[in-house]
Amino acid sequence: MLAVTKLFNKSENMAAIPVSDTRNWLRSVAERRDRHAFEQLYGYFAPKIKGYMLRQGADDASADDLAQETMVQIWRKANHYDPQKAAVSTWVFSVARNLQIDRMRKHKFYEVALNGDTSSNVENLQHNEQLEDCPDTDRLRKLIGELPEEQMDVVQLAFFEGLSHSEVSCRLSIPVGTVKSRLRLAFGKLKLGMGEQI
Amino acid sequence: MKINHHADDATIMAYAAGTVSEGFSLVLTAHMELCSHCRERMSLASDLGGELLSELEPAPMSQEGLSNVLSAIEADTLDPVTPFKSPSVSGEMASILSAYVPHGLDELPWQSLMPGVRQYQLAGIESGNGSVRLLSISPGIRIPHHTHLGGELTLVIEGAYEDEIGHFKAGDLADLDASCNHQPVAVGNRPCICLIATDDKLRFTGLLSRMVQPLIGI
Structure with a gap:
């Protein structure tokens, strides 16, 4: 049996940056087109996105390009992010994943809106009210x-x-x-x- | 809409990871537009993806990476930020399907497959060795016994069917893997219309149906 490479670091790498920081940066990008906040986001996420693209099989140059392109999309789509519905990392992951499917697998990927408001039934309204600031x-x-x-x-x-x-x-x-x-x-x-x- | 049959947890995780075919992503999206239970599980699976990304060992970016990105967004400076609005769903058919069925199910150029069974193949969707198709099955008509080499997702759009697993009506999703051998029969007083995605060929298990398989092309 082939052992899975452990690039995943369980303790040292986490919580270096509080989740609330990434959320504030992304909010500043969405609301004020704040470039300084965007650079902070880049510093935190771009190397992780590049790591993700490498694991998906991209070579170093392509992974770098794909991470850059993901960051451009994060800038452009920042207003799509809703802090009540998902963590910043969840949203960034979905942007990176969709770009990876588009560029490396070269097919479309249909994605359901996860914010619960695509349907007007009572169950969903109640569910929305229960949601707190962030998962x-x-x-x-x-x-x-x-x-x-x-x-x-x-x-x-x-x-x-x-x-x-x-x-x-x-x-x-x-x-x-x-x-x-x-x-x-x-x-x-x-x-x-x-x-x-x- | 009360939905009783859902996507398997393993399927939800594959969808969140982005490893399902385009065809599967279409059927899963169509189901989840209607199903809050699966949307909630999809949210959790997506959070898992985000958390794994957060904890991933960073790979150093090239020196010019940041300046490349900053010049790419330079042109965006004056773009107004418009509030994001989710697409709305009208009626009971998932909105994602309206692009493929713009004038309603009755207007599709259905192709007869066998007596009581019509199909419409959705073109241009990546599905590996499989396919994405709508099937219309007249009441009382039984689809021959078959198994799947890969997986099969079936979303009921209208009407209902029954098989060894249970009763499936509009909104229900059957998430079947290769080990499943089933023989669905349409029930009720109107045709059962399903959206079916496979990621590999079906295999009919009876002799007669094996003979017709090349003809009907499933």
């Missing part, structure tokens, strides 16, 4: 850190190396059913830990 990223980070290694490996291969279930199955020499059950187990722990009835 609890500290709690989620802790839960991710507690995932067993074999589940974390499968999660990382999917999110970072862009492998489908069957590709993860080939890479780790385990059945597709096992890949899916590890993903379900990992996700089940996150759902439970985040206290969501989902």
